[in-house]
Amino acid sequence: MPADLAVIGLGHLGLPLVQAAVAAGIDTVGYDTDPRPCAELRAGRTPVEGPLTASDIRRMLSGGFRPTTSAAELGRVRTAVICSPTPLGPDRTVDLTALGDAARALAARLRPHTTVLLESAVPPGTTEGFLRPLLEEGSGLTAGRDFHLACSPSRLDPGNRTHTYASTPKVIGGLTPACTESAAAFYGRLTDKVVRARGPREAEMTKVLETNFRHVNIALVNEMAVACHDLGVDLWDVIRCAETKPFGFHPFRPGPGVGGHGVPVDPGCLPYSGRTPGHPLRMVSLAQEINERMPRYVIQRCATLLNEHGKSVRGARVLLLGVTYKPDSADQEAAPAREIATRLMDMGAQIGYHDPHVLDWRVRELPVPRADSLYEAAAAADLTVLLQQHRTYDLQGLAVKAQLLLDTRGATPAGAAHRL
Structure with missing residues (x-):
């Protein structure tokens, strides 16, 4: 049975997207190469730790969501969103293995006029330099002419009851203006506001900036925590006072470390050949060292x-x-x-x-x-x-x-x- 949407990767990125799409009445199929999450989902259980409950999964299934390991389903949709995990590898560069596998599975079944969207967190240049060649070589189609290609990095805050999927603006950067508009038309069904970036690299770098902003500022207050303890100063009272400033200050709080799926990324560390080495982000490296x-x-x-x-x-x-x-x-x-x-x-x-x-x-x-x-x-x-x-x-x-x-x-x- 054809579907409007295929979500590739049924993990912490893909499942909230499925939930939002089903709630919007979009016929959705979920694809994962690993049979375990599909089996868990079919049984009405959540396969990943996070905010989605078993009752959420059951509502998604009753709304028409179909999890599958059959790649044939990917050739029968209007929109495909890749939500593959992109963790840091042992060498501290982003591991694009799962993204490459997803791209090849989709490319073999890609039809003209399909809109392909990338939500995975990636270094700038990945959509054009890594994903696009795999899709074009595997399908014989040309991005921007035969199918639409855009990047819209995920902006999830698990468990946040104020900033939901619908109320969080979605940044979109297409390969061409037509790609951007096709992506905007899709996300306009899910979110209240769509923000158009100049292109895929700008959209990718937006995620890098947002993640690095968090890590750098947490590193600052972590250093302040150590210094304040040594000086006998109550840091928590300092933050309470500082956050009353109505401009030029945003409160962050220290902690025992920084967790989460968003990892600090130096865009000079691109994991595929042909990259142009840039200046390392020394502040990001220092923040990572402090937080670790x-x-x-x-x-x-x-x-x-x-x-x-x-x-x-x-x-x-x-x-x-x-x-x-x-x-x-x-x-x-x-x-x-x-x-x-x-x-x-x-x-x-x-x-x-x-x-x-x-x-x-x-x-x-x-x-x-x-x-x-x-x-x-x-x-x-x-x-x-x-x-x-x-x-x-x-x-x-x-x-x-x-x-x-x-x-x-x-x-x-x-x-x-x-x-x-």
Whole structure:
């Protein structure tokens, strides 16, 4: 059965797009080379950690969503959106393997007049220098003439109830003006506002700027956190005061590390041949270095607090609260909790955890004991460390029960705990 839309890649990018498309009445098929997410979806379960629930999936299925591993479905749609994962590889460059696989699967079945959109986070030049050749070689068609090609990087904030898919402006950059307008016509059915970029590179670079902006500013406040602690200054009060400035300041808050699917990208590190080397983004590299050392700083603070109370890390019972990268979400992508737990275990600590959204948590493939009763576990632990401030946590009550509480998110009342 033909569909209006094919979403390629049924992960943290693709499924919210499917949800928005089905809600807009668009007949949607979801394609993934991995049979596991398709099987989970058909059974009414979500295959990825994130804001979509089993009831969300069931509503999508009842609305006509069809998950499939059959690439033949890709040749029967008007619009195809590629949402493949693009993680950083061991060499810190973006891994485009999944994107290449998706492009080749689509190219073999690409029909004239189809609109192809790229939502994956990629370095600038990928749409034209990597995706376009694969589509043209595999289909025998020419982008911009026989089919439309555009980039519209995803702007998801999982769990955000204010900025939904529909209320978040969509940036679009087409290979040609006609490509841009075709993409705008599609996204206009899903979002309240469409923003036209000059071209694909500008759209790609918009995502790079947005992600790097987050990492650089978090790195700044992370450095401020360390400096303020050394100086005996209450950073959280400093931020509270600074954010009253009505211009020239945007508040960011420190934490034990930076998680999430958006990774800081240096656009000089393009993973395909033929790139033009540019000037490295030294500020981005420095921000990454600062943020990556925050878990070690948290460990240092843990050891100091225990020592000040006559205890050693070795043999100490440490309870970690919130092991996800985002509050009120089950998504653990790049969350600092795993590195912190690993380092504490290496130092001989006995680790336990509590997270209302994560029922099973493993470090080094070994299960970490989960606390059934939060207050009892905090009272029994030598040190409790708040790594994520889930809404369900009564932090004032927790501060009373815990023997020793380190708050890495500044979420507890002033004076109730030791704050980062």
